[in-house]
Amino acid sequence: xxxxxxxxxxxxxxxxxxxxxxxxxxxxxxxxxxxxxxxxxxxxxxxxxxxxxxxxxxxxxxxxxxxxxxxxxxxxxxxxxxxxxxxxxxxxxxxxxxxxxxxxxxxxxxxxxxxxxxxxxxxxxxxxxxxxxxxxxxxxxxxxxxxxxxxxxxxxxxxxxxxxxxxxxxxxxxxxxxxxxxxxxxxxxxxxxxxxxxxxxxxxxxxxxxxxxxxxxxxxxxxxxxxxxxxxxxxxxxxxxxxxxxxxxxxx
Amino acid sequence: xxxxxxxxxxxxxxxxxxxxxxxxxxxxxxxxxxxxxxxxxxxxxxxxxxxxxxxxxxxxxxxxxxxxxxxxxxxxxxxxxxxxxxxxxxxxxxxxxxxxxxxxxxxxxxxxxxxxxxxxxxxxxxxxxxxxxxxxxxxxxxxxxxxxxxxxxxxxxxxxxxxxxxxxxxxxxxxxxxxxxxxxxxxxxxxxxxxxxxxxxxxxxxxxxxxxxxxxxxxxxxxxxxxxxxxxxxxxxxxxxxxxxxxxxxxx
Numbered sequence: 001x002x003x004x005x006x007x008x009x010x011x012x013x014x015x016x017x018x019x020x021x022x023x024x025x026x027x028x029x030x031x032x033x034x035x036x037x038x039x040x041x042x043x044x045x046x047x048x049x050x051x052x053x054x055x056x057x058x059x060x061x062x063x064x065x066x067x068x069x070x071x072x073x074x075x076x077x078x079x080x081x082x083x084x085x086x087x088x089x090x091x092x093x094x095x096x097x098x099x100x101x102x103x104x105x106x107x108x109x110x111x112x113x114x115x116x117x118x119x120x121x122x123x124x125x126x127x128x129x130x131x132x133x134x135x136x137x138x139x140x141x142x143x144x145x146x147x148x149x150x151x152x153x154x155x156x157x158x159x160x161x162x163x164x165x166x167x168x169x170x171x172x173x174x175x176x177x178x179x180x181x182x183x184x185x186x187x188x189x190x191x192x193x194x195x196x197x198x199x200x201x202x203x204x205x206x207x208x209x210x211x212x213x214x215x216x217x218x219x220x221x222x223x224x225x226x227x228x229x230x231x232x233x234x235x236x237x238x239x240x241x242x243x244x245x246x247x248x249x250x251x252x
Numbered sequence: 253x254x255x256x257x258x259x260x261x262x263x264x265x266x267x268x269x270x271x272x273x274x275x276x277x278x279x280x281x282x283x284x285x286x287x288x289x290x291x292x293x294x295x296x297x298x299x300x301x302x303x304x305x306x307x308x309x310x311x312x313x314x315x316x317x318x319x320x321x322x323x324x325x326x327x328x329x330x331x332x333x334x335x336x337x338x339x340x341x342x343x344x345x346x347x348x349x350x351x352x353x354x355x356x357x358x359x360x361x362x363x364x365x366x367x368x369x370x371x372x373x374x375x376x377x378x379x380x381x382x383x384x385x386x387x388x389x390x391x392x393x394x395x396x397x398x399x400x401x402x403x404x405x406x407x408x409x410x411x412x413x414x415x416x417x418x419x420x421x422x423x424x425x426x427x428x429x430x431x432x433x434x435x436x437x438x439x440x441x442x443x444x445x446x447x448x449x450x451x452x453x454x455x456x457x458x459x460x461x462x463x464x465x466x467x468x469x470x471x472x473x474x475x476x477x478x479x480x481x482x483x484x485x486x487x488x489x490x491x492x493x494x495x496x497x498x499x500x501x502x503x504x
Contacts, residue, residue, distance in 0.1 A: 009374050118328070122263045
């Protein structure tokens with residue numbers, strides 16, 4: 001049974017999230033249906049990450065075993081007709097038998113987008129969070145630099161996570177401004193439940209003057225959820241990249 | 253009765269177009285409802301342009317008379333709570349009594365967006381048209397330059413228009429490329445029915461090698477619809493700007 005990795009893109013607006021749920025359509029279920037239809041047998045995919053309801057992904061990886069060989073460049077073209085408009089498979093790659101989209105990730109990159117404008121802009125609102133006030137982006141940039149490295153991120157974890165430890169390694173947090181759009185890029189090894197949306201909310205508080213940039217190390221050290229900012233809503237968040245050691249895991 | 257101009261933005265996906273129709277929700281109807289609610293009397297707006305079903309607008313102007321004065325910077329904030337998520341009033345301006353959003357336009361700027369990718373990208377598909385082949389953008393740029401000036405654009409007009417003449421003045425057509433996104437910017441005094449979508453379709457044919465750039469003057473002169481390219485679908489089109497002589501028409 002060849003094992004494949006499927007690189008997908010989806011607009012999360014109308015999904016209950018990646019993972020199969022009883023209360024609505026999930027990305028995983030749509031992928032299972034399309035793959036099972038193509039290969040004419042029951043196939044279930046494993047995902048690199050369970051994105052929440054409303055969160056988007058420009059790059060998400062799932063893996064599964066398939067019963068027969070199709071040239072990998074033909075797989076996206078064969079699968080996409082069975083997928084809804086808001087989900088597509090962009091690439092398929094044959095992998096080693098022990099590859100797991102979930103357990104072999106080396107890291108992920110997310111971007112949280114906020115647009116700052118006195119009034120709502122409907123053409124931006126699908127992929128960015130609207131704030132009516134102007135953010136102090138220079139302060140946000142200073143604050144962002146404190147997140148890099150290995151820390152206990154208990155202050156940036158929503159209740160309901162089931163992890164053994166709240167220590168995580170962040171590669172970088174970068175804040176960029178482009179006209180009225182502020183992008184918060186967060187790259188790290190692994191993340192706690194709602195961690196990126198809480199980091200974004202904390203940096204938004206810095207931009208509003210509610211938290212000082214130089215207080216971020218104390219907020220992290222406190223391990224108190226109430227010291228960090230609010231959990232920003234899902235539509236501003238997009239999973240942009242997932243890292244693997246493709247060289248050693250690809251089938252040849 | 254003060255007259256106001258309302259600058260709006262809308263995501264056209266779920267609208268039957270700007271103009272009131274019997275078969276679904278229109279931008280005009282939503283504006284009428286919101287303004288009538290705010291001013292507590294029946295008010296009807298006139299629009300600068302009737303965008304088709306599915307066409308977006310980042311800048312669209314409507315005008316109407318209102319029964320009492322509200323400071324203009326407060327009008328968008330007062331109206332937006334009565335408008336749906338996919339429509340907002342970005343600015344309100346008090347105008348002279350003889351101002352008409354429809355008859356006083358000096359011109360409009362549209363952008364048609366095409367993205368070129370072997371597979372569908374759901375996060376681009378809402379505001380751009382997907383083609384699977386690579387377009388020859390250099391040829392499209394050469395072809396675009398032939399559209400400027402006053403011409404009989406009968407070859408670029410869908411059946412069903414009711415205009416007296418098919419002569420129109422185009423300021424410029426510019427083609428830009430940004431990664432896999434091709435933007436066709438069309439600026440002109442006024443447009444025929446589906447004209448921008450047919451110009452975009454003709455330039456796409458040039459990018460595919462179906463029409464030579466140097467044949468564009470002949471296609472225009474022919475006045476034959478069948479010589480031009482296809483009418484591209486609405487989701488790629490956005491009304492980006494509407495020009496007025498604001499100085500002379502603004503109330504002071």
